[in-house]
Amino acid sequence: MPQLPAWGWRVAFLIGALPALSVAYLRRRLPESPRYLDITGKYDExxxxxxxFERAAGLPFTNVTFTPSPQRPSFIEQFRAIWSRRLVRRTLMLWLLWFGIVFAYYGVFTxxxxxxxxxxxxxxxxxxxxxxxxxxxxxGYFSAAYLVDRWGRKATLVIYLIGSAVSAWLLGNAGTAPVLVLWGCLLSFFNLGAWGVVYTYTPELYPTPLRGFGSGAAASFGRLAGIIAPYLTPWLLTSGGLSQPAVFALFMAVFVLIAVDVLLLGEETRGRPLEHAVPVTGGAR
Known part of the structure; x- marks a missing residue:
C-alpha cells in the first residue's frame, strides 16, 4: 500500500487534539452527577x-435525605460484579459490540x-x-440522537450497524475515487451514528456504582481492536493476499455480527428510569 508522508498524520492528529483544550473549562463548569456524588458520600455537593437543576427547571426545592452508601468496591469486586449472573449478558453484549465497532472503524478509516x-x-x-x-x-450523530428516543436504543443501533455493513461492502467494491468517497460518506454516516447510540446505551446498562467501571471496561476492551485493526488491514492486503473487496467484506461481516449481538443480547432502555434499568442499592430517598 502507498505510504503517506510522516507530516500528514502528525498534522491531522494535532488538529484533532485541539478540542481537548475544552476539558479545563468543562471540568470546572459541568455539574457532577448527583447519583455519583450520593454513592461517594458527597451529600452536600x-x-x-x-x-x-431545580432552579433551572423552575421547580420548588425538595427535601432530600441520604442514606449511607456501601463502601466503594475494589477493582476486583467491580470486575466480578459486571460479570455476575445479573449483568453477564449485558457485559458480554457490550464487550463484543465495542470490540467490533472499534475494529471496523479503525480498520477502514485509518x-x-x-x-x-x-x-x-x-x-x-x-x-x-x-x-x-x-x-x-x-x-449521522444528529440523526441517531433524534431516533434513539423514538425508535429506541436497540432498534436504532441495529439499523445503523446494518447500514454500516452495506456501506462497507459498497466501499470495498467502489471502482473510482469519487464513488469510493460517496460510499465512504455513507459508511461514515451510519458508523458514527452507531457510535453515538453506543455512547448513550452503554452507561444505561449498569447501576450507578458500576456505571463508570462497566462503561470504561467495555470501551477499553474495544480499544484493543483499535490497536489490532490498523496493522491487520495492510497485512491482509499484502501478506495475507486478500483483495480490497475481500477485506471490506470482512468489515461488513463484523458489522453484521455485532448487529446480531445487539439484537439477541441487547435490552431496550428507552423511557426506563435508571433505577428500573438496573436495580440500584443505597442512595437518596
Missing part, C-alpha cells in the same frame, strides 16, 4: 447540584487516505476527500 492514493489521487487530494467523508459523521 449532591444537594447543591440538585438545587441547580487506511482510507492510502486507499485513495492507491486509486491515483495525490496525498493532498486524498485528505480533502477524507475530510468530506468525515463531515458525513455530523448528520
Amino acid at each position: 449532591a444537594l447543591a447540584v440538585l438545587r441547580i 487506511w482510507l487516505p492510502s486507499l485513495l492514493v492507491e486509486r491515483g489521487l495525490t496525498v493532498a487530494r486524498s485528505f480533502s476527500y477524507v475530510f468530506v467523508t468525515t463531515l458525513a459523521q455530523l448528520p
Whole structure:
C-alpha cells in the first residue's frame, strides 16, 4: 500500500487534539452527577447540584435525605460484579459490540487516505476527500440522537450497524475515487451514528456504582481492536493476499455480527428510569 508522508498524520492528529483544550473549562463548569456524588458520600455537593437543576427547571426545592452508601468496591469486586449472573449478558453484549465497532472503524478509516492514493489521487487530494467523508459523521450523530428516543436504543443501533455493513461492502467494491468517497460518506454516516447510540446505551446498562467501571471496561476492551485493526488491514492486503473487496467484506461481516449481538443480547432502555434499568442499592430517598 502507498505510504503517506510522516507530516500528514502528525498534522491531522494535532488538529484533532485541539478540542481537548475544552476539558479545563468543562471540568470546572459541568455539574457532577448527583447519583455519583450520593454513592461517594458527597451529600452536600449532591444537594447543591440538585438545587441547580431545580432552579433551572423552575421547580420548588425538595427535601432530600441520604442514606449511607456501601463502601466503594475494589477493582476486583467491580470486575466480578459486571460479570455476575445479573449483568453477564449485558457485559458480554457490550464487550463484543465495542470490540467490533472499534475494529471496523479503525480498520477502514485509518487506511482510507492510502486507499485513495492507491486509486491515483495525490496525498493532498486524498485528505480533502477524507475530510468530506468525515463531515458525513455530523448528520449521522444528529440523526441517531433524534431516533434513539423514538425508535429506541436497540432498534436504532441495529439499523445503523446494518447500514454500516452495506456501506462497507459498497466501499470495498467502489471502482473510482469519487464513488469510493460517496460510499465512504455513507459508511461514515451510519458508523458514527452507531457510535453515538453506543455512547448513550452503554452507561444505561449498569447501576450507578458500576456505571463508570462497566462503561470504561467495555470501551477499553474495544480499544484493543483499535490497536489490532490498523496493522491487520495492510497485512491482509499484502501478506495475507486478500483483495480490497475481500477485506471490506470482512468489515461488513463484523458489522453484521455485532448487529446480531445487539439484537439477541441487547435490552431496550428507552423511557426506563435508571433505577428500573438496573436495580440500584443505597442512595437518596
